[in-house]
Amino acid sequence: MINEIFKVSLKSIISVSILFVLTKIMGKKQISQLTLFDYVVGISIGSISSELAIDDSISYIQGITGMIIYAIFPILLSIISLRSYLGRRILDGVPTILIQNGQINEGGLKKTKMNINDLLEECRLKDVFDIGDIEFAILETSGNLSIQLKSMNNPLTPKDLNTKTDYKGLCVNLIIDGKILDSHLKSIGKSNKWLKKQLHNKGIENISDVLLAYIDSSEKVNIYLKNVNIPTTPIL
DSSP states (O other), rough: OOOHHHHHHHHHHHHHHHHHHHHHOOOTTTHOOEEEEEEEHHHHHHHHHHHHHHOOOSHHHHHHHHHHHHHHHHHHHHHHHHHOHHHHHHOOOOOOOEEEEEEOHHHHHHHHHHHHHHHHHHHHHHHOGGGEEEEEEETTTSOOOOEEOOGGGGGOGGGGGOOOOOOOOEEEEEETTTTEEEHHHHHHTTHHHHHHHHHHHOOOOOOEEEEEEOOOOOOEEEEEEEEEEOOOOOOO
16 A cells, blocks of 8 residues: 555655646746647646546656657747748738727637637626727637727727827838748738838848838838847736
8 A cells, every 4th residue: 555655645646747847848938928839738638647646557757758759749830930930920820900990890709719709708808898898809829818998989089088188009010030921911912122111211221130120100110120139027
């Protein structure tokens, strides 16, 4: 009896320790921004870990090997996503617009397998009870719903002060990871020549140096460069 307890305790300690190390290696996304694949992998690794602790038919080598193999896949996919914009779109997917310019996008609902009740519930969870107050609602790849209220319905709204506001639409990404998004440029009626001129005006000659560039609804181009070391304050 004592030997059985010792054996299970030892296997439990080993499996939990390995599980802790693997989750640290896989990164915080495994907890905070689970994709469907991350979720399945997390459950599988936890299941193998628990089986290793109590199932005598599973050896240490078998259990540890299974956990490591399951952990390797999300790590490899994360590396691909970091290095390839196309790979990121394929592996992680793209956000889906459910409400655009105040209008419900039925195509987006069908694509995400959501019905109108699901949408209304998600809006209420974001403290928005009147769907007419929403300008844009976007279902992110993590499954969370992002909401942009109409400018007249923001906290401390100009509406309360009887002040007119300008329309504020979505920002359009123009460059991601040094890659020009030609289809995005075309959608706003701009050309590569125009974009390169915008970069030149800001002293940027090499597109590969750009981490992110986007244009807002006021047609202001915002640019963020790669490898910019920003001192951070340890407040978190």
